[in-house]
Amino acid sequence: xxxxxxxxxxxxxxxxxxxxxxxxxxxxxxxxxxxxxxxxxxxxxxxxxxxxxxxxxxxxxxxxxxxxxxxxxxxxxxxxxxxxxxxxxxxxxxxxxxxxxxxxxxxxxxxxxxxxxxxxxxxxxxxxxxxxxxxxxxxxxxxxxxxxxxxxxxxxxxxxxxxxxxxxxxxxxxxxxxxxxxxxxxxxxxxxxxxxxxxxxxxxxxxxxxxxxxxxxxxxxxxxxxxxxxxxxxxxxxxxxxxxxxxxxxxxxxxxxxxxxxxxxxxxxxxxxxxxxxxxxxxxxxxxxxxxxxxxxxxxxxxxxxxxxxxxxxxxxxxxxxxxxxxxxxxxxxxxxxxxxxxxxxxxxxxxxxxxxxxxxxxxxxxxxxxxxxxxxxxxxxxxxxxxxxxxxxxxxxxxxxxxxxxxxxxxxxxxxxxxxxxxxxxxxxxxxxxxxxxxxxxxxxxxxxxxxxxxxxxxxxxxxxxxxxxxxxxxxxxxxxxxxxxxxxxxxxxxxxxxxxxxxxxxxxxxxxxxxxxxxxxxxxxxxxxxxxxxxxxxxxxxxxxxxxxxxxxxxxxxxxxxxxxxxxxxxxxxxxxxxxxxxxxxxxxxxxxxxxxxxxxxxxxxxxxxxxxxxxxxxxxxxxxxxxxxxxxxxxxxxxxxxxxxxxxxxxxxxxxxxxxxxxxxxxxxxxxxxxxxxxxxxxxxxxxxxxxxxxxxxxxxxxxx
Amino acid sequence: xxxxxxxxxxxxxxxxxxxxxxxxxxxxxxxxxxxxxxxxxxxxxxxxxxxxxxxxxxxxxxxxxxxxxxxxxxxxxxxxxxxxxxxxxxxxxxxxxxxxxxxxxxxxxxxxxxxxxxxx
Numbered sequence: 001x002x003x004x005x006x007x008x009x010x011x012x013x014x015x016x017x018x019x020x021x022x023x024x025x026x027x028x029x030x031x032x033x034x035x036x037x038x039x040x041x042x043x044x045x046x047x048x049x050x051x052x053x054x055x056x057x058x059x060x061x062x063x064x065x066x067x068x069x070x071x072x073x074x075x076x077x078x079x080x081x082x083x084x085x086x087x088x089x090x091x092x093x094x095x096x097x098x099x100x101x102x103x104x105x106x107x108x109x110x111x112x113x114x115x116x117x118x119x120x121x122x123x124x125x126x127x128x129x130x131x132x133x134x135x136x137x138x139x140x141x142x143x144x145x146x147x148x149x150x151x152x153x154x155x156x157x158x159x160x161x162x163x164x165x166x167x168x169x170x171x172x173x174x175x176x177x178x179x180x181x182x183x184x185x186x187x188x189x190x191x192x193x194x195x196x197x198x199x200x201x202x203x204x205x206x207x208x209x210x211x212x213x214x215x216x217x218x219x220x221x222x223x224x225x226x227x228x229x230x231x232x233x234x235x236x237x238x239x240x241x242x243x244x245x246x247x248x249x250x251x252x253x254x255x256x257x258x259x260x261x262x263x264x265x266x267x268x269x270x271x272x273x274x275x276x277x278x279x280x281x282x283x284x285x286x287x288x289x290x291x292x293x294x295x296x297x298x299x300x301x302x303x304x305x306x307x308x309x310x311x312x313x314x315x316x317x318x319x320x321x322x323x324x325x326x327x328x329x330x331x332x333x334x335x336x337x338x339x340x341x342x343x344x345x346x347x348x349x350x351x352x353x354x355x356x357x358x359x360x361x362x363x364x365x366x367x368x369x370x371x372x373x374x375x376x377x378x379x380x381x382x383x384x385x386x387x388x389x390x391x392x393x394x395x396x397x398x399x400x401x402x403x404x405x406x407x408x409x410x411x412x413x414x415x416x417x418x419x420x421x422x423x424x425x426x427x428x429x430x431x432x433x434x435x436x437x438x439x440x441x442x443x444x445x446x447x448x449x450x451x452x453x454x455x456x457x458x459x460x461x462x463x464x465x466x467x468x469x470x471x472x473x474x475x476x477x478x479x480x481x482x483x484x485x486x487x488x489x490x491x492x493x494x495x496x497x498x499x500x501x502x503x504x505x506x507x508x509x510x511x512x513x514x515x516x517x518x519x520x521x522x523x524x525x526x527x528x529x530x531x532x533x534x535x536x537x538x539x540x541x542x543x544x545x546x547x548x549x550x551x552x553x554x555x556x557x558x559x560x561x562x563x564x565x566x567x568x569x570x571x572x573x574x575x576x577x578x579x580x581x582x583x584x585x586x587x588x589x590x591x592x593x594x595x596x597x598x599x600x601x602x603x604x605x606x607x608x609x610x611x612x613x614x615x616x617x618x619x620x621x622x623x624x625x626x627x628x629x630x631x632x633x634x635x636x637x638x639x640x641x642x643x644x645x646x647x648x649x650x651x652x653x654x655x656x657x658x659x660x661x662x663x664x665x666x667x668x669x670x671x672x673x674x675x676x677x678x679x680x681x682x683x684x685x686x687x688x689x690x691x692x693x694x695x696x697x698x699x700x701x702x703x704x705x706x707x708x
Numbered sequence: 709x710x711x712x713x714x715x716x717x718x719x720x721x722x723x724x725x726x727x728x729x730x731x732x733x734x735x736x737x738x739x740x741x742x743x744x745x746x747x748x749x750x751x752x753x754x755x756x757x758x759x760x761x762x763x764x765x766x767x768x769x770x771x772x773x774x775x776x777x778x779x780x781x782x783x784x785x786x787x788x789x790x791x792x793x794x795x796x797x798x799x800x801x802x803x804x805x806x807x808x809x810x811x812x813x814x815x816x817x818x819x820x821x822x823x824x825x826x827x828x
């Protein structure tokens with residue numbers, strides 16, 4: 001039977017990466033608290049990766065994890081202290097393994113960087129000589145098992161060709177059956193080696209009334225005609241060699257009778273003879289032989305690992321979620337068949353039933369939709385768990401004492417959103433460490449606790465997930481920001497801006513407050529990119545800060561990118577969807593005053609602010625017979641702190657819409673974020689408020705230029 | 709049909725073992741640790757148990773001795789999957805009532821050959 005092991009590679013990689021994450025996390029915990037269970041968890045993770053990599057022929061990974069495991073084993077047994085150096089080494093190894101696995105996953109060869117670490121491990125391990133010898137003998141034994149087959153064929157040739165068979169005396173301990181070993185099965189296996197005759201010795205079997213059927217009182221003498229060597233026969237009894245008396249004696253053609261006669265030695269002396277026999281079997285495999293054979297094994301590797309692994313993205317879903325889905329589908333089927341029956345011979349008297357059936361259908365569908373969406377939801381811990389390592393390394397690099405507090409790591413959000421929020425979040429945490437928390441000296445001067453603290457928190461609020469990154473550092477001084485913003489030409493001097501907005505300026509393009517661009521967060525990617533990435537996900541960032549106390553970044557993100565709470569609106573004959581969250585208010589056109597300013601731009605004065613009006617008919621050049629009247633209304637919408645008023649003819653219903661990408665089906669259009677299919681089958685465009693406001697102001701600018 | 713209980717915390721190994729045994733025509737149920745395996749064993753009959761040693765919640769050695777306490781598993785062959793070819797673990801396994809062992813790394817053929825030793 002041929003089984004292609006590469007089909008398990010994807011799972012192996014997935015679980016290995018998970019294992020590495022667990023190792024990293026537990027290693028960080030170890031630094032605070034040397035709990036045995038933590039070491040056990042790290043050990044198990046390394047052990048699993050070792051076992052899997054050896055099985056799936058990733059021998060370098062197996063080699064590496066083997067030395068790691070040896071060290072971890074010593075830590076587990078208390079033979080080695082858990083020092084920061086060791087944890088550093090192990091963390092470095094985790095990184096290295098991650099790199100190796102990444103390469104293997106892409107079908108590339110592993111480069112030899114890891115060898116240095118392996119050497120280092122070996123050096124470390126050999127310092128404690130007594131333990132080390134133990135390990136060597138272990139790994140040698142392992143090797144000997146791997147190459148067992150080849151050795152068998154070698155020694156076979158050395159075997160006496162005159163041998164025709166063996167006499168086997170097998171006296172099991174009476175509990176043998178309770179180890180799951182059934183003598184009859186072993187005899188069957190022996191039969192596979194050659195002609196077998198079995199003689200049972202029933203002399204020890206007690207009287208029937210005293211007989212305990214769970215015990216074995218029988219012993220056997222077997223004659224096996226075979227060309228195989230003695231160790232093959234002993235292999236059959238390998239699992240029971242401690243639970244029986246076993247004697248295997250060669251017989252050759254002429255001396256069969258005498259030999260078997262000579263073997264009637266009493267029980268006690270056999271007991272003593274047994275260990276000796278075993279030790280001779282082990283001597284059959286000289287180490288030099290093994291060493292010669294090992295390279296053979298290595299040559300095989302490239303063949304198997306050269307296969308490119310196609311790793312389709314997958315997610316792990318809790319069984320409870322799947323069960324809920326199955327239940328819901330079950331209910332849906334029931335409702336469907338109920339409705340189907342109703343439809344077969346429908347009359348008006350059954351109207352009520354129909355209405356209730358449809359109501360069921362609606363609730364089934366909604367629940368099903370929610371549950372399907374939940375499949376894509378993963379706990380944000382996936383990202384939060386990256387942070388402790390980063391905080392550890394970074395704070396050491398910056399020479400600051402910083403504690404990281406993580407809350408709400410079980411809060412779930414959509415996988416796609418999670419993948420995209422990882423980098424911005426990392427950036428904000430880096431920023432908090434670098435710019436947020438003051439230096440130890442400064443904290444001491446200000447009379448603050450020397451240890452800085454960064455808190456990560458996540459929770460659900462309505463249809464959103466809120467992520468907070470808070471530090472107890474120096475805070476942001478609005479005056480400095482204001483000055484800087486004037487300097488950079490972002491605002492004009494003398495303009496009065498609310499404090500919150502001033503602080504918000506640090507996320508504008510071209511703004512960097514750090515006096516010295518540091519290695520840590522000054523990587524050319526600024527907070528403006530963070531903000532843009534979050535906005536692209538349909539989210540927003542807010543900053544609040546108190547000078548001397550700290551800063552808090554609050555990220556608000558939609559739970560999913562696949563569904564949107566939408567407000568349906570009509571303009572001429574077209575129906576559009578406006579994201580509900582972006583709507584501030586809607587006002588009938590008749591009740592407001594529209595002013596025309598520069599060029600042909602209409603604005604609506606609302607209190608002190610002027611809001612540009614966007615007419616969808618003009619914007620999207622809708623062809624219609626109907627004239628634009630004053631009977632419609634305007635919907636004031638906000639995106640990225642900019643408001644626009646969209647002129648519409650009618651507000652229709654609100655509903656959740658499933659977002660279909662326009663880009664992949666047609667092309668990207670500014671002002672439109674996607675499309676959806678309405679209940680009547682029509683396609684409706686979903687408006688992108690930020691894009692729309694940009695688009696209309698560009699159009700207005702062109703118009704103004706023309707006028708000028 | 710011969711029913712086998714396969715226990716391993718590593719999903720790739722579990723899949724490999726399960727797939728191999730199923731392909732060979734066995735009926736396989738899998739579990740990811742000793743606790744889950746024991747729960748399965750209490751409610752069902754198996755002809756062979758193949759279990760990993762190092763697992764969270766309940767390791768293979770404990771699982772083995774727990775299984776031996778169940779009337780249905782008194783004589784059932786229990787095979788240990790172990791990377792440790794050292795005598796220690798084997799001895800511990802034997803003391804717990806394990807039937808035999810398969811040393812990792814093993815390939816599907818070796819697994820099948822070993823399982824067939826204790827079947828039928």
